[in-house]
Amino acid sequence: MNESPSESTSDDTQATTKAGLSRRVVVQGAAWSIPVIAAAVATPLAAASGDGALSFTLPAYAGTACTEITNVQATLTNSSGAPDAGKPVTVTLSDGYTFADGSTTYTGTTDASGKVTLPAVRVPATGGAASFVAAAGAVNASAPVSAPKVTVAFRRQLSNGALLSFAAVPPGSTAIGDSAFLAPNGDLFFGNTVVATGVSAAGAPVRFASNTAVMPFISSTGVASRWVQSTQQIQTFPNVPLGSTPLGDSSFRAPNGDLYFGNTLIATETLSAGVPVRRSDDVSYTSFISSTGVASRYRSSDGQIESFTSVPADSVAIGDATFRAPNGDLWFGNTLVAAGTISAGVPIRFDSNVSASSFISSAGVASRWNSQTGQTQTFPNVPADAVAIGDAAFLTPDGDYWMGNTRVAVNVSSLGIPSRTAGDDAFTPYVVAPTCTW
Structure with missing residues (x-):
């Protein structure tokens, strides 16, 4: 080179x-x-x-x-x-x-x-x-x-390993998800395009069945907002309290635990909330632990809330219907997926409405569970100290990014949450921090 x-x-x-x-x-x-x-x-x-x-x-x-x-x-x-x-x-x-x-x-x-x-x-x-x-x-x-400026922001496609680079994204940016990056000065990028400025926080983008991405963020004035790729417009949600955290899709969690989907309050004083997923029929799911400790999932199509009583009360919501208990047990709804996991990533939903959850097993093995088959796929090449990010994406403490058994990049400073695309594919963004040997 x-x-x-x-x-x-x-x-x-x-x-x-x-x-x-x-x-x-x-x-x-x-x-x-x-x-x-x-x-x-x-x-x-x-x-x-x-x-x-x-x-x-x-x-x-x-x-x-x-x-x-x-x-x-x-x-x-x-x-x-x-x-x-x-x-x-x-x-x-x-x-x-x-x-x-x-x-x-x-x-x-x-x-x-x-x-x-x-x-x-x-x-x-x-x-x-x-x-x-x-x-x-x-x-x-x-x-x-x-x-010459060195490009630091990239997006990898799961199906074929295709790599896109985004030269406009500055060093030190944070990979959010899909093709989204948040720069140190608050500029929010989707690919090479600045879609909002002065952003304090951004949530994981999701894609509709039309492959249009939507991304929630908190604006420079503290307003909960959502950018829509198809229209390039920003939608605001004034009902969401200032200081809320954008989770993904249109979901925000207020400082007191109140959970919103757009302007709609869907649960009060939640103990935790996960990153939403969107199904192929454009129905969004947001998981959370209710104020009474019940694992729950909100469905955007009809506003219904589903409860999973088998999940321990002090678990943490990850995303979709996935929860992780204090002892590391990983649950998908009322089903125990894996016992004693070391870490768990954000689930992803494919067009067939199959959910996939990635995790590091109690034995330190990188794994991915499939909700349709109930089977677990393992990736033995991934180091045991890696952390599961989502959908076969793992990051080691020294910055090695693994997609399944393949090491994709080194010196990675930030790895975003993979997003589903139409056609059962996934996009994963990341930022590298180049170093010199002097």
Whole structure:
């Protein structure tokens, strides 16, 4: 994957790069985006007449992720335009660019020619644009630096392993579900499109039978909202209290435990609530533990609530009709699926209305249970310390993402909840955190 950059040995106005790409930055099957670098010009500035001038020796600098930019120089002249030797010049880096010792500030003394040569500048693993900023007394200068941005957001298709990359999603984002990501600044993405800004929280998207996705979120003003892919419109639910948590589909849970489906209060003071699923007939199910400790499931088509009295009262709702007891026992309705599980992921519903629940068994084996057959499929390649996320998706503590027995990616910082699509397929989003070996 690495390309050996060219190194110049001619004069002191040439900047060179040195490769240092980590093995762990590679995501299997990923398509890395390499955008065109925009032209930029360095800016020498003087505070006032007679202060002299400070400038970088090149108008702009460029590198690639996990490489070093070397021989960066700044030149200081006095008020007469002659080299100003023996003066301190401080250069500051930003946006992930650092010096070799990890610092972002360096102070050097100008030589006889008025120049200061910086230590090697390390380009961050995610690339991106920034500026070198230099200061010497009352004068300062800046020069742009850029590196092709490394794509960090992806979506994998269960049926064929097809991978989509989303170059617009910034590093540090959180994978929500389907093709949804929440950026650190509150921008909510669906693929490469920002669908809402200033979002404080987002729930797992679901897909209708038409393959249209809907996604709940809390807006910047605290209003419960839902984005609809087919219309690109945002629907609000003013009855939902401020501070509620978006679960998925159109479901929200208020701070006092009240559970809403859209503007409709469906249960009061619930003890927990799961991520909703949507059937192929566009009926949504939301599971919860009622205020009296009864495992329950709400059906959107007629507003009916089904109870599962076999489930222990202190269990936690996961999704669909799935609940996990304190001792790890995993239930689907009144059926005990597995005893003593270590973790359980959000269930998924396929077109045939079959539910699939993924979990790590008491023996540390990654598994998936099928509601139609009652059979459990195992994935022995998955490490025992992995956590079940949903529908054959597992994430290890060191960031390995497994889909069944296949390791899909490494250095994964966030793995979203898989969503069902028409045709019994599933989409799983994830975000990687590239690293460099220095």
